[in-house]
Amino acid sequence: MSKILEGLYYSESHEYVKVEGNIGFIGITDYAQHELGNVVYVDVPEVDDEVTAGEEFGAVESVKAASDLMSPVSGTVIEVNEALEDEPGLVNKDAFENWIIKVEISDLGELDNLMTAEAYKAFIGE
Amino acid sequence: MADEKKTCLYDKHVALGALMSPFAGFNMPIQYKGIVEEHNAVRNQVGVFDVSHMGEVEITGPEAEKFVNYIFTNDIKDAPLGKIYYGMMLYPDGGTVDDLLVYKVAENDFFLVINAGNIDKDVAWINEHAAQFDVKVDHQSDYYGQLAVQGPESEKALLDILKIDATDLVFYTFKKLEYDGETIIVSRTGYTGEDGFEIYASHTAINKMWDLLVEAGVQPCGLGCRDTLRFEVGLPLYGDELTAEISPIMATLSIFVKLDKEDFIGKEACAKQKEEGSAKKLVGLELKDKAIARHGYEVMQGDKVVGYITTGYRGISVEKSLAFALVDREAGTLGNELNVKIRKKVFPAEVVKKRFYKKSYKK
Numbered sequence: 001m002s003k004i005l006e007g008l009y010y011s012e013s014h015e016y017v018k019v020e021g022n023i024g025f026i027g028i029t030d031y032a033q034h035e036l037g038n039v040v041y042v043d044v045p046e047v048d049d050e051v052t053a054g055e056e057f058g059a060v061e062s063v064k065a066a067s068d069l070m071s072p073v074s075g076t077v078i079e080v081n082e083a084l085e086d087e088p089g090l091v092n093k094d095a096f097e098n099w100i101i102k103v104e105i106s107d108l109g110e111l112d113n114l115m116t117a118e119a120y121k122a123f124i125g126e
Numbered sequence: 127m128a129d130e131k132k133t134c135l136y137d138k139h140v141a142l143g144a145l146m147s148p149f150a151g152f153n154m155p156i157q158y159k160g161i162v163e164e165h166n167a168v169r170n171q172v173g174v175f176d177v178s179h180m181g182e183v184e185i186t187g188p189e190a191e192k193f194v195n196y197i198f199t200n201d202i203k204d205a206p207l208g209k210i211y212y213g214m215m216l217y218p219d220g221g222t223v224d225d226l227l228v229y230k231v232a233e234n235d236f237f238l239v240i241n242a243g244n245i246d247k248d249v250a251w252i253n254e255h256a257a258q259f260d261v262k263v264d265h266q267s268d269y270y271g272q273l274a275v276q277g278p279e280s281e282k283a284l285l286d287i288l289k290i291d292a293t294d295l296v297f298y299t300f301k302k303l304e305y306d307g308e309t310i311i312v313s314r315t316g317y318t319g320e321d322g323f324e325i326y327a328s329h330t331a332i333n334k335m336w337d338l339l340v341e342a343g344v345q346p347c348g349l350g351c352r353d354t355l356r357f358e359v360g361l362p363l364y365g366d367e368l369t370a371e372i373s374p375i376m377a378t379l380s381i382f383v384k385l386d387k388e389d390f391i392g393k394e395a396c397a398k399q400k401e402e403g404s405a406k407k408l409v410g411l412e413l414k415d416k417a418i419a420r421h422g423y424e425v426m427q428g429d430k431v432v433g434y435i436t437t438g439y440r441g442i443s444v445e446k447s448l449a450f451a452l453v454d455r456e457a458g459t460l461g462n463e464l465n466v467k468i469r470k471k472v473f474p475a476e477v478v479k480k481r482f483y484k485k486s487y488k489k
Contacts (some may be wrong), residue, residue: 037145037350038162040440041416043449043469061418063161064350085416092348115469
């Protein structure tokens with residue numbers, strides 16, 4: 001049974017965005033980290049890079065394969081989680097605590113295209 | 127998915143909660159606990175793999191030795207009984223049909239172990255050429271299940287748990303023995319770089335042995351760590367490092383291609399590649415960064431594409447980003463600085479030896 005946090009927004013490609021004002025913390029869900037297995041590398045954009053909703057902004061690599069990271073919202077990267085550079089496995093330990101990038105969201109209306117915790121729970125069949 | 131075959135241990139994998147995935151026409155376990163834990167179990171203790179998907183073909187008859195030596199790159203002429211040879215079957219142009227093991231069972235009796243994904247192709251290839259020889263080709267893949275028990279404690283696991291004494295076997299030898307009323311084959315072979323054994327037996331016996339090993343605490347291991355283990359010690363995987371386009375000479379496996387023996391299919395092409403130098407060459411790469419080079423990614427020298435990645439991982443026993451790549455021969459000199467294109471970025475990599483981690487065979 002995967003952990004799903006209330007109040008976050010979820011994408012079909014298993015990213016979440018936690019919103020505080022117009023700031024979004026983007027990461028992969030607990031379900032996704034479990035499906036991937038041991039995360040060994042997280043490829044992140046740089047601060048000031050633009051990300052676009054539904055488009056790739058990086059990748060998370062398990063031992064076996066690379067999976068693209070798709071941004072749930074559009075905006076500008078204001079911070080990357082540097083702890084993941086030395087310890088990518090933190091994503092496995094707590095996927096919600098260990099967000100990947102922090103963005104300034106350009107259009108809060110895009111959140112309406114994402115799933116609620118309840119809808120995501122149904123989406124992954126739990 | 128519906129068309130994928132199952133091995134005789136399929137239900138046990140599902141019951142253990144394995145992550146199952148299609149591989150070579152079979153629905154196979156990729157991991158149980160996790161690739162890293164399973165990998166480390168094999169490097170440090172012992173693990174058991176279901177490799178029942180592998181194919182088996184027995185060749186007998188008055189011309190069996192002559193025939194096998196004609197389709198196989200290694201030399202099995204006058205081989206001692208109980209010895210195993212690694213080598214390839216080749217197309218006339220030197221491209222690889224498959225890489226395989228040949229067990230010498232008796233005079234003019236050879237047991238061939240072939241890759242699961244190549245079974246149909248190999249059997250057709252063997253039969254096609256067998257027509258010109260006085261031999262019998264017996265395809266036995268449906269009868270045999272196979273376990274690989276691998277790791278430094280594997281000899282002890284066989285002895286204590288399965289009551290199979292294989293202490294007399296040295297690396298790349300085998301014996302037949304009685305187990306539960308049937309004759310099974312036990313060999314000191316594997317695909318992990320560690321000491322280990324492979325057992326060929328009926329589905330019933332394989333199920334029994336699997337249960338005994340797992341109940342005794344031997345870690346079940348999936349194909350995920352089988353790949354990381356073989357990769358770290360520089361072993362090729364058919365489909366990645368050997369293909370119809372990649373000869374064993376390009377893959378730097380010429381030690382298994384005996385150019386001084388009598389004629390065999392692909393000999394002329396290999397001799398030419400050896401003499402003139404093949405256009406492409408398989409090399410090891412070490413990336414300076416933590417980014418991981420995956421199969422198919424482009425390898426560049428400056429702006430010029432000189433090859434592609436065949437396999438790449440963040441090593442588990444060697445904590446570096448490592449890869450095998452097939453590159454233009456001139457670009458593949460040890461110490462050469464190349465670049466690997468990973469998604470949108472380019473990462474520097476150095477050409478290094480392919481054996482990233484030391485093998486620990488019991489010879």
